[in-house]
Amino acid sequence: MREAFEGRETALFALQARFGTQFSRGAALREQHGHGEGYHLSHEPDAVLFAESTEDVSAALALCHEHSLPVVAFGGGTSLEGQVNALEGGISLDLSRMASIIEVNAADLDCRVQAGVTRQALNLHLRDEGLFFPVDPGGEATIGGMCATRASGTAAVRYGTIRENVLGMTVVLADGRVTQLGGRTRKSATGYDLAHLMIGSEGTLGIVTEIQLRLQGIPEVTAAAICQFETLGGCVESAIQIMQMGIPIARMELLDDVQMEACILYSRLEGYRALPTMFFEVSGGPDSVNEQISAIEGLCQDNGGADFLWSTRDDERAALWKARHAVYWACLAYRQGHIGISTDAIVPISALTAMILGAKQDIDASGLVAPIVGHIGDGNFHTVMLVPPGEAGLERARALDHKLVARALSLGGSASGEHGIGLAKKAFMGAEHDPVALDIMRAIKATLDPRNILNPGKLLPEP
């Protein structure tokens, strides 16, 4: 049980006294911090606290722990499953001011950043050094938030998700204690992998304040192309063969016929048809790139793909990927006046044809328009469900989302490839994980956060 109102007020006053202008109970800030970018009811915190250092986070958590006041970490506010909603009030601990890039070690291909650095800011900073950070979720996400939700993106097929790109981190525990997890080496075999326990824990086990990241060298040449297929199966079969051949594909995205139609209209992609389509990116030395291109072309042609146009020019590639990254806006333009709600699920790649054909049946049965886009090399796919604003539309969208996730699980998949659980997908935790695994998760949560102040009500379903 939470402390009564007076206890909560005492805690908030103590925080205000400690943090002064970093602390606010203003209505606008509370509203802004009550939700992410998903379509869930807002849950406002009692106050917003802007942390400016690990010490701030530590002091805040020590006070909240003392008073059993809930704390929800807040980064870019871009999460999609209700991760930042303050279900039980308390404070939203905003880390966006912790935006320093602490160090870049070019020789070691690593860097250390504060949790509030966005991936865009990091890549801008790195560009002059010939380096980049490859994890690219859609929004203006912070690195801390990406750790919390185990984020991923279009480059995961080559470079892995945030999980494979974090070396170490500074974490503040529920009671305010500060610890360093992991380190700077590329691998280590010394004790329990606590950094990876934190990654994907959605702020329920600790709050990440600094992260040591792996970086990559910018390849000499990068080429991109679009290929259109007669059938969805041809796309999936091509993707499977590309992976089996060990082609180090940099990006490989699938757009279904409906998504492609929306993109053609929105991004004025001339000369393309509303067919299942793949976007490719390959990179490396020039000979390697040419070799990859011809291998991919050959495979795709064998599977009914045609009309390749490769480009190594920055502006042409940018235009192509701009169209890919604009799918959400293309969808909104495709059904004006509707809102767009993104789904997320993942299956083994061999099940992807069955999954997507089944998803299309589910979408048709729902009567909704919902274009499909997928990180096909990973087996991860999204739809943007287009519904009229209002509760009735949301209800239909939720029903479709649940159907898609249930289908993914029945095909050996997972309820989320990259958006996480938050509030919206707790119902699937019991379907995906057995009771023993959930017991372990609950036991670890109780051990690390005995007063249940860290993002209470998220990720773990009630027993």
Place this chain on the structure above:
Amino acid sequence: MREAFEGRETALFALQARFGTQFSRGAALREQHGHGEGYHLSHEPDAVLFAESTEDVSAALALCHEHSLPVVAFGGGTSLEGQVNALEGGISLDLSRMASIIEVNAADLDCRVQAGVTRQALNLHLRDEGLFFPVDPGGEATIGGMCATRASGTAAVRYGTIRENVLGMTVVLADGRVTQLGGRTRKSATGYDLAHLMIGSEGTLGIVTEIQLRLQGIPEVTAAAICQFETLGGCVESAIQIMQMGIPIARMELLDDVQMEACILYSRLEGYRALPTMFFEVSGGPDSVNEQISAIEGLCQDNGGADFLWSTRDDERAALWKARHAVYWACLAYRQGHIGISTDAIVPISALTAMILGAKQDIDASGLVAPIVGHIGDGNFHTVMLVPPGEAGLERARALDHKLVARALSLGGSASGEHGIGLAKKAFMGAEHDPVALDIMRAIKATLDPRNILNPGKLLPEP
């Protein structure tokens, strides 16, 4: 406190009654299961139990939990830091009979194996499918043991360690409950990453009985070469530049002048000199391989490397890598009558020159002969300390080992890149991890194994 002798006997009788001929108290088996391949005193279990199924492991652990009888999981017996020693007696739970390859999914590039499958057996099985499993620690290790110790090897620079190559697993908890952790998808964002908590936990949190592994397609062309350098710094600088350029190097190994001398003598490597030397392997399509070769040659020549001889012929490559894999035997032949004790530490690659030059000073000061070999792309290196048999020699080796690890830690490194902690490196846990991190590890251990029956006395130092 453990139960008194009678209690332990009761437990052992119960296990014998349940498991019959799978259970033995024979002296030879107990001796064989009292140690790995490191040079530590043997600690024999009271009995050896051969599990043949997950159900066996579950039944055994339920009984051991009931009676608070210690259980040490045993795979190939190849660990180097005393991981399998039965410090407090109890049973050695041998999983080597669980050696089935349950399924291989070529389209998904994954497979499911029982914990007792060795990496060699798996790769033999996969070869006809054009697939391979890339994690290659030195010994005839089992996949279960590799998970337990967070194993790695020469291909980690390209494909990652066992951590990056496990998708999911079946785990039996201390009380006998069975759970599935992770899954089959290439990524997932649904809950705490318990599979990765198990990886590297050295049998102290649960016993892994089945593993879902990622596989790789065998590249079209593979080429290998040796390059000799005037200076160690030239090797390290070349390695850093190769990583920065994003060359997808398959293997990159460093042998110091002493190790090279031992290898020249033992493996009859004609035409080579006792100089710092790098072994390279590149793979991919033929054009990509040629391009990688010329890039690597150019970089190495700029750093004082010379005398490349690339080979794409299987037999020539095999001879080259046989020499690399025979370093341990080359060392033993180099100082006949001595025993060879392997060290293990890792630093950020930019610190590798300082680390190895310092290590050479430490080795000289110790008066021991200790050739150095390293997975240079990772910053991970080993020495084989050659000492006369007997306690005095072991003592000198231990002192040198500690000095090398302390030096690695002072350079921002880790006490182990791939051999783990076991018994021998517990002393370094407190130097590498802060007290809060160790508290979390102990709390998780107490939560998952409240009676401390799983490999007691390992990995975690006493508070």
